[in-house]
Amino acid sequence: MQRLLTASAAGLALVLGAGAAVAQDFRALARQDLTAAHDALRDNHPAAVLPGPASQFFRDWLDAGLADSLAKAAQVNSGDAHAYLMRYYGAGFRDSNIDITPTFEGLGPYFVTGWPGFTTGWRNGAYEVTYVQPGLRGAPPIGAVLVECQGKTAEEMAMVRLDRWEGDLTTEAGRVRSAPYLLWNRNNQWTGGVPGSCKFKNGRRSRDYDLRPQPIEPGTIEAAYRATVYMPGATPLAVEQVNGRPWVHVHSFADSAGWDAFNAQIEGDIASLHGPQGFVLDLRGASGQSYRSTTRGYGLANRIWTPEFTVSRQPAAGEITYRATAGNRQWFVETLARMEADPRFVQESAPVIEETRAIIAAFDAALEANQPLFTLAGRPAVQDTGAPNPVQGQVVVLVDSGCSGGCLDTLDLLTRLPNVRLAGATTATDSIFIERTDVRLPSNYSDLSYGHKAWTSRQRPSHQPFKPAEGLTFTGNPADEAAVRTWVGTLF
Template sequence: MLSRLLAASTAVLALTVSAGAVQAQDFRALARQDLQAAHDALQANHPAAVVQGQASAPFRSWIDTGLADAMAKAGQVNSGDSHAYLMRYYAGGFRDSNISMTPSFEGLSPYFAIGWPGFTTGWRDGKYVVTYVKPGVRSTPPVGAELVDCAGKSAEDLAQEKLDQWEADLTSEAGRVRSAPFLLWNRNNPFTAGMPMACNFRINNSRRAREFRLTNQPVQIADLEAAYRATVYVAPAQPLAIESVNGRPWIHAHSFADAAGWDAFNAQVEAQAATLRAQGFVLDLRGARGQSYNSTTRGYGLANRIWTPEFTVSRQPAAGEITYRATAGNRQWYAETLGRMEADPRFVQESMPVIEETRAIIAAMDAAMASGQRTFTLTGRPPVADTGAPNPVQGQVVVLVDAGCAGGCLDTLDLLQRLPNVRIAGSETSTDSIFIEQTTQRLPSNYSDLSYGHKAWTSRQRPSNTGFKPAQGLAYTGNPADEAAVRTWVGTLFQ
């Protein structure tokens, strides 16, 4: 896919505001201004506004009704964090992970709360269950207890009220997993209730639920971090590495970020390629998020270093038809991107076909706008015939994924699933839409950035808003935060 590259070069330094300046802001007015600006930018430039099909339906049903909904809530915005919550709410209503509104300042950590009951919950097998209890806290439900209701409100209704769109998209399994620890915490969201006073839990699958009073515990970041890490897999500080686990190579690729250290890691992969091919290996992509074009090329590059480009080229998903929305805003994105490409001597030397492709898109955009067309379609890279190259990897390969696998990680899985002797295991991944290649713009308040896909991959084989779900026998149902248990389970897949 054509690059969303160099997106980092368009980023603006995070806003730093003195305490006095913050107090002087009218966050309600800023929220209304940003919501309207986001609505107008999406209405003017997003492909779903004009491209027909089921993938466009959530966008069309939400863009106006969601704006009215969010505007009605804007009177409760009284801080930068509450502003961020309302922006996330509006963006989340599109049910498109490629549409986001994120704070331009450092947002809330997953280890943040202003109140908590000394324990937390996780999403396990379709239920919210207790996954962690702080040592020494009394009168709490035990680990494994299932949350039934709080003050007559079912666990599901409570989750919809406190988490959906505010913390994650609960229409996806990945959103359930990532947001579950916050269900009974007070995250200082003025639009939802804080910590409940009492809740009923079912212990050991008993027929009758037992009530527990929830007592607010002192908030320590270390306690919240321990609770979160006991519930949701968190990638290690060193995301790229190769180690031997139970005598088998285990490749860690938990990040596609620019700063992850890919040059050194790729050299390590190349040095061990012969061993990887002979023995088989585990490719661990848990937590591997990546939203830029570079993240996809890194995933493909990793596969090419192990399987060779000659073997993977005929198995790479064909680009097929790409539908572009012809607008001045979208043309500006390509013109600015082309300018950055042409100004980079290394990019000119190594990626001239991408530059030529970008020039062709701009020319087609100009022609479409001149003739009054709202969209135009170009055909990307066609399928490549099998080269006949033999499979260099003789052993079995297990690709381990989880809810943190998103963006470029999903693109990488689109390739890996087509390779022989490769099995995708673990838990369900995140999702992504067919509306790709991110435009990112600062909203008027300077407190938030809007990001959205500005072209539609209408011929993508994987449907919009879907990810990867491991097949029966390859799905891990244990504690995702118990690394020893995960490794033991993965070992059984090679038996």
């Protein structure tokens, strides 16, 4: 869909259709979509009826967040404003498995309407300058730490300008990935443009700087962001030799990443991966939310370590609690249809298909009995098979704030394997509310996504990230690939 055109403060915009212009009142659309998202979550999300601390914040924000967001809806005057307000409500649940995203070409990571010519990053608990446009005069130097802007501390600025709008600042990952936007104008009318002046501390000295919006040159904003936050390259799956040992790149769990060729490469290099020199498994930036993503990660581990060795080290599935609603049942019906239509999935994952059929039957029984929830036992733990570890050397699993979704599930297994060390930076978080379903909201401009079942017995608590141990945390510039590789080499 084409970008929506900003119209006027009256909240009207023109959306160009097939030969016609249609007036849209984005204030009304925002109110409609907010209410629809609230009702869908109230009626289908497990946390609405499941007792326990993991559910309490959801219930608190469900109504309070709706009231907060509806109060802001009068200011919605464009498609971008609509997208920001929907994101604000979704992010307020503090659950990475709940979000509301635009269906049109929205605000990508490099979108900006104004910037001061430099970028800040989240480094060692502070916002510091990470990039300065070449030739820019009067800017704070790289490494200078933001102190305040016009009477507001850096933390106050971040909470107003970033939290919920650009990320969840209650998490380390949310801080890292939203930090470049702290002083940028991203066309969010609730947070303002580029500040007029800010104070930075460089060493022992503090100094005020006037911030003036700079011209936006092609490629500059992307370069500024990439100089601050690690972003995977164009080839997310690959194996290369670095300093005499394999470096396995897994920067995505998406279906489109090219898994067939990558798995063939892993199998072709298996002797090297098993060698005494060890290898690096690079999961920086890896994400994936589909039902296949965890399967991808476990499949990779099985190819490297063999299923016989990993099976007894996989975390038990334990109990899964389902919210018994017709909408949640329909998700499984549609998922089953996709599974059965995929010949490879039918061949490789027949037990998953049978399990899905059993879940649908359990939905039918619970709905007939008017039960709000039902619980099914998952795969139990498996005793050690006695299979030897085929990997002779040390393994460094490299992670960062971009490791989310299926990446976290994969770490649940990898961190249980011998001679495996987690290194890099703190990962993203997820909740026990898993298996996301998507709902198109009434305006047709936003999709609501949420986890519709609860992994109530998951050993990793809700919202708990993976964090490398002391000595295994990289404190340098995460976007400096040469520095990262040199540092990882010291871990062997």
